[in-house]
Amino acid sequence: MGIEIKMPALSPTMEEGTLAKWLVKAGDEVRSGDILAEIETDKATMEFEAVDEGKIGKIVVAEGTEGVKVGTVIATMAGEGADADGESEEPASKAKEKTPPAKPRAASEAPKKAESGTANLASGAKATVADPDLPEGTEYVKTTVREALRDAMAEEMRADDRVFVMGEEVAEYQGAYKVTQGLLDEFGDKRVIDTPITEYGFAGIGAGAAMGGLKPIVEFMTFNFAMQAIDHIINSAAKTNYMSGGQMRCPIVFRGPNGAASRVAAQHSQNYGPWYAAVPGLIVIAPYDAADAKGLLKAAIRSEDPVVFLENELVYGRSFDVPKVDDYVLPIGKARIVRAGKDVTLVSYSIGVGVALEAAETLAGEGIDAEVIDLRTLRPLDTATVLESLGKTNRMVVVEEGWPVCSISSEIAAVVMERGFDDLDAPVLRVTNEDVPLPYAANLEKAALIDAGRVVEAVKKVCYRA
Amino acid sequence: MAKPTTPRPSRARTKKAAPPVGADHNRPRPEAPADYKASREDLLEFYRQMVLIRRFEEKAGQLYGLGFIGGFCHLYIGQEAVAVGIQSALEPGKDSVITGYRDHGHMLAYGIDPKVIMAELTGREAGISRGKGGSMHMFSVDHKFYGGHGIVGAQVSLGAGLGFAHKYRGDGGVCVAYFGDGAANQGQVYESFNMAELWKLPIIFVIENNQYAMGTSVNRSSAEDQLYRRGESFRIPGLQVNGMDVLAVRGAAEEAIKWVKEGNGPILLEMKTYRYRGHSMSDPAKYRSREEVQEVREKSDPIEGTKKYLEAAGISEEELKKIDQEIRKIVSDAADFAESSPEPDLDELYTDVLVEQY
Numbered sequence: 001m002g003i004e005i006k007m008p009a010l011s012p013t014m015e016e017g018t019l020a021k022w023l024v025k026a027g028d029e030v031r032s033g034d035i036l037a038e039i040e041t042d043k044a045t046m047e048f049e050a051v052d053e054g055k056i057g058k059i060v061v062a063e064g065t066e067g068v069k070v071g072t073v074i075a076t077m078a079g080e081g082a083d084a085d086g087e088s089e090e091p092a093s094k095a096k097e098k099t100p101p102a103k104p105r106a107a108s109e110a111p112k113k114a115e116s117g118t119a120n121l122a123s124g125a126k127a128t129v130a131d132p133d134l135p136e137g138t139e140y141v142k143t144t145v146r147e148a149l150r151d152a153m154a155e156e157m158r159a160d161d162r163v164f165v166m167g168e169e170v171a172e173y174q175g176a177y178k179v180t181q182g183l184l185d186e187f188g189d190k191r192v193i194d195t196p197i198t199e200y201g202f203a204g205i206g207a208g209a210a211m212g213g214l215k216p217i218v219e220f221m222t223f224n225f226a227m228q229a230i231d232h233i234i235n236s237a238a239k240t241n242y243m244s245g246g247q248m249r250c251p252i253v254f255r256g257p258n259g260a261a262s263r264v265a266a267q268h269s270q271n272y273g274p275w276y277a278a279v280p281g282l283i284v285i286a287p288y289d290a291a292d293a294k295g296l297l298k299a300a301i302r303s304e305d306p307v308v309f310l311e312n313e314l315v316y317g318r319s320f321d322v323p324k325v326d327d328y329v330l331p332i333g334k335a336r337i338v339r340a341g342k343d344v345t346l347v348s349y350s351i352g353v354g355v356a357l358e359a360a361e362t363l364a365g366e367g368i369d370a371e372v373i374d375l376r377t378l379r380p381l382d383t384a385t386v387l388e389s390l391g392k393t394n395r396m397v398v399v400e401e402g403w404p405v406c407s408i409s410s411e412i413a414a415v416v417m418e419r420g421f422d423d424l425d426a427p428v429l430r431v432t433n434e435d436v437p438l439p440y441a442a443n444l445e446k447a448a449l450i451d452a453g454r455v456v457e458a459v460k461k462v463c464y465r466a
Numbered sequence: 467m468a469k470p471t472t473p474r475p476s477r478a479r480t481k482k483a484a485p486p487v488g489a490d491h492n493r494p495r496p497e498a499p500a501d502y503k504a505s506r507e508d509l510l511e512f513y514r515q516m517v518l519i520r521r522f523e524e525k526a527g528q529l530y531g532l533g534f535i536g537g538f539c540h541l542y543i544g545q546e547a548v549a550v551g552i553q554s555a556l557e558p559g560k561d562s563v564i565t566g567y568r569d570h571g572h573m574l575a576y577g578i579d580p581k582v583i584m585a586e587l588t589g590r591e592a593g594i595s596r597g598k599g600g601s602m603h604m605f606s607v608d609h610k611f612y613g614g615h616g617i618v619g620a621q622v623s624l625g626a627g628l629g630f631a632h633k634y635r636g637d638g639g640v641c642v643a644y645f646g647d648g649a650a651n652q653g654q655v656y657e658s659f660n661m662a663e664l665w666k667l668p669i670i671f672v673i674e675n676n677q678y679a680m681g682t683s684v685n686r687s688s689a690e691d692q693l694y695r696r697g698e699s700f701r702i703p704g705l706q707v708n709g710m711d712v713l714a715v716r717g718a719a720e721e722a723i724k725w726v727k728e729g730n731g732p733i734l735l736e737m738k739t740y741r742y743r744g745h746s747m748s749d750p751a752k753y754r755s756r757e758e759v760q761e762v763r764e765k766s767d768p769i770e771g772t773k774k775y776l777e778a779a780g781i782s783e784e785e786l787k788k789i790d791q792e793i794r795k796i797v798s799d800a801a802d803f804a805e806s807s808p809e810p811d812l813d814e815l816y817t818d819v820l821v822e823q824y
Contacts, residue, residue: 075579126547200654212612212630212632244613245596245599249821251821331824333824
């Protein structure tokens with residue numbers, strides 16, 4: 001019986017990878033634990049180990065092949081005792097006899113390949129409106145969000161020697177999510193510092209270093225872990241300037257992935273945007289695409305105020321056009337219209353922008369012309385852009401990958417109620433995640449997270465087209 | 467069952483270095499600190515500063531009672547020798563200092579104008595934080611005094627960050643982070659110890675062990691009540707010092723500064739001290755007896771102790787009286803200033819939330 005060796009998923013977000021190198025060839029005997037190949041994922045080069053014993057039959061996918069989808073057969077192996085090149089036609093049922101036969105299931109209840117609910121978030125939709133501040137003819141470079149963030153840090157570190165990066169695995173490991181890749185090589189271990197797993201402590205050390213005149217970038221492996229450090233973010237960093245009557249500053253950037261990740265369940269999946277956006281004294285930024293990630297992170301590092309910079313793991317690997325400009329810095333506190341429209345305004349931020357853009361495309365096919373606003377900064381909130389758009393469309397849906405209660409959506413709804421009431425032709429609707437901790441099971445996860453379909457539905461309601 | 471809590475600050479060990487704990491006997495350790503050999507001028511200055519802190523704090527207590535000062539107000543009375551002994555050993559403008567909410571004494575010992583401190587206590591525009599910080603949140607970046615922090619233990623991590631900045635810039639400065647026996651049980655203290663030693667940060671951790679974390683005695687809250695040992699598992703050497711004796715404190719500070727400046731990384735000083743007043747103004751201090759407080763005052767008071775040194779140096783009672791009078795004048799001027807200064811303009815409500823405009 002031949003065993004099919006399939007392209008493995010080596011990270012929660014990996015969909016495809018490069019088969020960098022085969023370490024075995026046809027006819028080699030392998031034992032479980034032997035390394036078969038090196039595979040490049042979106043984050044790192046990983047070794048792929050054999051699980052079964054046997055002889056390698058055929059290499060199906062040659063080394064150097066890029067874009068090999070997870071689950072593709074990359075080689076075959078003859079099972080224990082079987083003839084490697086015999087291409088044995090043994091019926092599959094026989095092999096299964098070794099294990100007790102599974103209870104027969106009706107086709108409809110057969111377990112399917114788990115599809116994460118985050119697949120619905122990962123549309124990769126692009127803005128259709130270019131940054132109006134860029135001159136015509138600007139060249140663009142395809143860049144992943146991950147690279148854009150790294151480039152922003154590297155450029156600012158070159159420009160200002162007070163800037164340094166600290167966090168878990170930022171240096172020698174090259175970043176848990178590869179965001180700090182290459183920084184250690186360029187800037188050395190004085191400025192790219194691996195910390196122990198001790199968020200409260202290193203957030204405090206970062207804040208203290210900022211008070212002492214440096215410009216730290218503190219990376220949290222994810223913002224879920226920053227809960228351990230939230231005292232320093234709020235009590236030490238955010239309040240210092242005010243409490244000291246403007247004497248003592250704390251120019252620090254706390255950054256890292258925020259929001260739902262894929263199949264990691266409740267403790268590793270949460271959007272802290274509304275938490276930090278509630279705190280006076282903080283700047284809170286949550287970009288969607290690579291250009292904004294770069295331009296806003298550079299602005300954050302230059303700011304004299306403490307900044308919480310919320311990234312999203314699911315978009316790290318997505319490519320967007322980044323303008324090829326010497327020093328691309330964007331203004332903090334300015335939303336951006338990423339799609340112009342006249343019938344309804346969709347307001348969102350971070351990964352929700354992709355969902356809103358996807359919904360807008362569907363709606364266009366149904367004759368509804370949606371304008372999409374990317375808030376980009378959650379504090380201070382650019383309410384002027386939101387209200388101006390409402391004045392044009394008279395209808396609004398807020399799209400947020402996060403909980404509904406006391407959320408950015410709630411805040412937008414309140415602002416519109418207070419200052420845009422006369423412009424409203426329908427109540428503001430919110431499309432948010434369900435009000436539950438994020439579950440692990442793929443189907444439940446999918447049910448808990450926002451998707452474009454829900455946005456389309458909400459838009460039809462506010463347009464009275466349901 | 468709690469152990470007896472009688473404080474014995476006067477019998478605190480000062481004569482020999484902290485013995486190594488565990489098997490690690492071969493690590494280099496700091497020398498046993500000797501009492502500081504103070505000149506006549508030094509002694510007068512220590513006396514002057516300690517009396518200033520005491521009179522200032524008594525006045526603050528009074529103003530609190532009169533309703534001029536609100537909220538929480540934590541007095542430093544009894545602990546004066548610690549701030550004065552340590553800060554007299556630092557280089558102002560180069561070395562940095564950070565502490566918790568019991569911060570008036572450290573500010574005065576760093577030469578910050580008593581008027582602007584008192585005006586902050588009364589919440590006035592002229593206060594050092596323009597009336598927006600209050601007793602617990604005062605800062606003077608010019609003096610490299612970084613607060614004044616209200617969250618127990620936070621100043622230890624922040625202080626490690628200040629030490630980090632000294633090392634990063636290579637400016638030769640040292641950070642002193644003060645915290646109490648209560649803060650010594652906070653988790654972030656140990657996270658900071660770990661990184662401070664790992665990265666050999668120039669920082670002196672000073673535990674002001676005044677025996678009570680609010681109302682809970684050290685023995686009731688600390689499994690290891692010899693707090694100078696708390697750094698040992700991070701390889702941070704600790705010294706236990708009589709914090710009621712300004713010369714012992716200054717001697718230990720000198721040794722600690724030497725240790726840190728030689729690039730050995732952090733050091734921990736446990737200052738055995740005592741606060742005469744309650745934890746804050748609203749604390750009736752029922753957790754200890756009047757006799758206990760009285761005994762410390764009589765036997766170990768840091769100012770009375772310094773007077774004995776002054777006497778031995780041939781300084782007359784008259785000379786000290788003259789200093790006392792000067793101090794009374796400074797403190798009463800500070801109080802007048804703090805009472806008569808205007809409150810902040812209402813527009814100040816919205817200023818300094820952020821540094822920049824967005």
